[in-house]
Amino acid sequence: MYSVIVWTLLLIVEVAFATPSKANSTFFNPILPGWHSDPSCVFVPEEDHTFFCLTSTFLVTPGIPIYASKDLVNWKLASHAFNRRSQFPRMNESSDQNDGIFAVTLRYHEGVFYAITVYSYRTGEGIFGLIFNTTDPYSNDAWSEPVAYDASGIDPDLFWHNNGKVYMASSGTILQTIDLSTGVVSAPVSIWNGTGGAYPEGPHIYHKDDYYYLMIGEGGTETNHSETIARSRNIDGPYESYEGNPILTARRTTNYFQTVGHADLFQDGNENWWAVALSTRSGPEWANYPMGRETVLTPVTWKEGEWPVVDSVHGEQRGWPLPKPNKKIGGSGPFLGDPDVVDFEPGSKLPAHFVTWRWPQDGTFAVSPPGHPNSLRLKPSKTVTPTDEDPLAGANGLSLLMRVQTDTLFTYTVDLSFNPKVLDEEAGVTIFLTQRQHLDLGVVMLPSSNNSLKLEPKLRFRTTGAGTTVGSLPQPVVKSIPEPWLKHPITLQIQAKNDTHYTFSVASIRDRGTTHVIGVAPATIVSGGTGPFTGSLVGVYATSNNGSGTTESYISRWRYTGDGQKIDYNRIVESKK
Ligand SMILES: *[C@@H]1O[C@H](CO)[C@@H](O)[C@H](O)[C@H]1NC(C)=O
Ligand SMILES: *[C@@H]1O[C@H](CO)[C@@H](O)[C@H](O)[C@H]1NC(C)=O
Ligand SMILES: *[C@@H]1O[C@H](CO)[C@@H](O)[C@H](O)[C@H]1NC(C)=O
Ligand SMILES: *[C@@H]1O[C@H](CO)[C@@H](O)[C@H](O)[C@H]1NC(C)=O
Ligand SMILES: *[C@@H]1O[C@H](CO)[C@@H](O)[C@H](O)[C@H]1NC(C)=O
Ligand SMILES: *[C@@H]1O[C@H](CO)[C@@H](O)[C@H](O)[C@H]1NC(C)=O
Ligand SMILES: *[C@@H]1O[C@H](CO)[C@@H](O)[C@H](O)[C@H]1NC(C)=O
Ligand SMILES: *[C@@H]1O[C@H](CO)[C@@H](O)[C@H](O)[C@H]1NC(C)=O
16 A cells, blocks of 8 residues: 555656746757858867857858857857868869868767768868867867868768778769778768759768668758658668658748758757758848858657658748857857957957958068057958959958858948058958958958049949849949048948948048948848859958059957847847857
């Protein structure tokens, strides 16, 4: 009798514990807003129950950012796997704006993180397999020099088999074994061609319920993008395609979140499954999408022996209970969504999320140089924009320092101190998609309006948009600088007050509140075109415009604030702060 009561009590207690104490959650996509393409993520209980994600970065340096999160909502920049020139010295031979670090897979095995990718030269030289590893994801220096391997496809994946071998799947889908310390690979074998969509790529292999699941992206990374899956009892195949494919797509929908695909799956600490994927906030028109391909999160229901069910992607997403909000994460990088308040104080370093295009020349940027405390010195580069005759122009370093545009709406301002001496010397602020698509507002040395033998600094707003399909570009705007402004730095501002246009303005530092609009440009100029894989960056530049100028310029008081995220056609939510 007594034991029956005890057992009954135990049962009640157990039922109480087994019942999910937390309801399903609601959160906002994208989880990594702004250009964050080709995500791959792992959950690592051994690293204090932390989720880690990385993304592809093409010609941006430092590249391959690693973001860490405890709650799937707050993501902190932990390190960059690709953070020094020696890891791939030939980056300056890339002439195509879409060369560089293609999709990367992040995996963790027995205390080591691996980031496997290819560096692509689309100009015919082929692809170079690279495997970076580290035991400390919070340190740039701890990331290894890459182990090189002979790549048969793009978008490599890693899978540790219980037969002791490590398998690498890549686009096609091709399967090989790989030795992670030497890069030696076995002969490539075709294991699945997908369901007939273009570009079967971005493969990942998972082992569950005695099946090897092979999930891939198909249809190309545009509006036909989709995710499909097959499974086999053996890793070598034959793979049986799922009748319900695709398991995830926004193709032929009117969703605001389009191009959904290139997914990766992982389980959280409650063993619930999730998918990350890339997506573009464009609607099916897919014409205005300056932030390019971003990282979204969606829940997956994956019952034993069955195929995974992936929820479609929306701005307001429902899913499994999220871990409790927790921002206790290692490393010194900022959280995605933190505003920039950067004053370039003496002794400080450039913020970890600042990037450039390929590697800069030594000395291009200096923080608080002698005589100029609290400023960033820019040494001009020859040019920003290459020509068809000179596609490598700027490949050995640009004077260009930027951060990802992480918000649909934002305000960016810097103060510029620049006394140009030579014709065409220029420094200013930019919205940059590629070297061939950017919107610039700068101070530039030009012939004086009244006396063409004299030179004077002027304000110029100019757009570069070769390769876009937006029709005619806005005409350049050139304005004189009011005489009293010349003695002080000038405030330059870029604002996105809506999702279709950027506004470029100036103000006197003695009256920052009074801004004067110099130019407005449509965001379609920095959507697609020569940058189908990249997304808008916002920052500063200095150039001699292929002239003889070498005058340095000084940037101070760098500010970026997110003013809103558009998550559906008629819905803007607050930016994360
Ligand atoms: C690339 O940079 C290296 C030195 O870092 C230099 O020797 C080489 O000439 C450069 N290549 C090109 C094509 O500019
Ligand atoms: C990590 O990379 C280095 C090359 O830099 C290589 O020697 C080492 O074997 C790799 N470690 C593992 C665990 O694969
Ligand atoms: C995929 O297609 C290629 C080219 O047609 C073919 O050689 C290969 O055998 C196919 N792979 C599979 C697994 O069917
Ligand atoms: C999507 O697929 C359809 C049908 O195959 C094709 O006509 C269309 O050109 C594709 N669109 C893109 C952007 O690739
Ligand atoms: C919670 O979300 C998961 C994933 O979408 C779904 O399978 C499940 O039915 C949801 N539960 C409830 C109670 O809504
Ligand atoms: C820069 O000027 C040189 C010499 O005049 C010319 O050959 C080259 O094409 C120019 N490059 C660009 C990118 O304008
Ligand atoms: C140039 O001439 C205009 C009138 O033609 C005058 O308003 C302006 O102040 C002059 N600018 C300079 C720099 O002399
Ligand atoms: C978006 O902002 C730009 C610049 O302020 C403006 O010209 C344009 O009319 C705005 N578009 C809409 C739909 O409000």
